[in-house]
Amino acid sequence: MLEWASGAKGDLIPTWNGRLLASKVDPYKEAKIWVESHADILSYTEGIFVLGLGAGYHIRELQVFYPKVKIIVFEALLDLVSAKSLRSWQENGQVSVYGGDLAWNFFSSSEAKDMLSGLYIVLQHKSSMEINPTFYQNISNRLVGRTWSSYHHILKARGTASFLSEVQVTSRDELISIKHIMDALKENKNKTSEDVLWSCLSELVK
Numbered sequence: 001m002l003e004w005a006s007g008a009k010g011d012l013i014p015t016w017n018g019r020l021l022a023s024k025v026d027p028y029k030e031a032k033i034w035v036e037s038h039a040d041i042l043s044y045t046e047g048i049f050v051l052g053l054g055a056g057y058h059i060r061e062l063q064v065f066y067p068k069v070k071i072i073v074f075e076a077l078l079d080l081v082s083a084k085s086l087r088s089w090q091e092n093g094q095v096s097v098y099g100g101d102l103a104w105n106f107f108s109s110s111e112a113k114d115m116l117s118g119l120y121i122v123l124q125h126k127s128s129m130e131i132n133p134t135f136y137q138n139i140s141n142r143l144v145g146r147t148w149s150s151y152h153h154i155l156k157a158r159g160t161a162s163f164l165s166e167v168q169v170t171s172r173d174e175l176i177s178i179k180h181i182m183d184a185l186k187e188n189k190n191k192t193s194e195d196v197l198w199s200c201l202s203e204l205v206k
Helices: 027-036 059-067 099-106 110-117 134-143 149-156 178-187 192-204
Strands: 001-005 012-016 048-053 070-074 095-099 120-124
Touching: 012 149, 027 059, 048 059, 048 134, 048 149, 059 070, 059 192, 070 099, 070 110, 070 178, 095 149, 099 149, 110 149, 120 134
Parallel strands: 048 070, 048 120, 070 095
Antiparallel strands: 001 012
């Protein structure tokens, strides 16, 4: 059940079944530390996926530090998504939130193609992850998993083909491996080995 607690400085802190989703002492400081802990990878990204809305303070801090980077947030609790009191970030089009079962709508949205075609990172909000780990793991697998199933979902969202698409696999849950890349080299004889190799690798590391 979603409830609200009052922080030490009067800030509203959401709780779920008694579990705090942000610090009651100083949620702004906590959020700043969270963002700074990811600074090494945030400095070069073109898009940010956040697993967990929490109290929203960490989203606000991402905007402060990275005002030009698109942010997509996935949240398991629809009640949190609709809570206007959590809008601590600037609603300027930089942040989009997808919640509950509707979170999967992102992958067929116009935002998906741009986000998944560029260099992006996936960040985890620990307090949120602990509430519904299965939901967030499924989203994470779709974004960064490298099974054939997740890989083809990403390609579909990007609207692009792949040198790996003709490779035969025994299961869609099979992990993409070096062997598959080598098979792609054999299947694409009209391309140079270097072109195929680098194209495969660039697709897989995004």
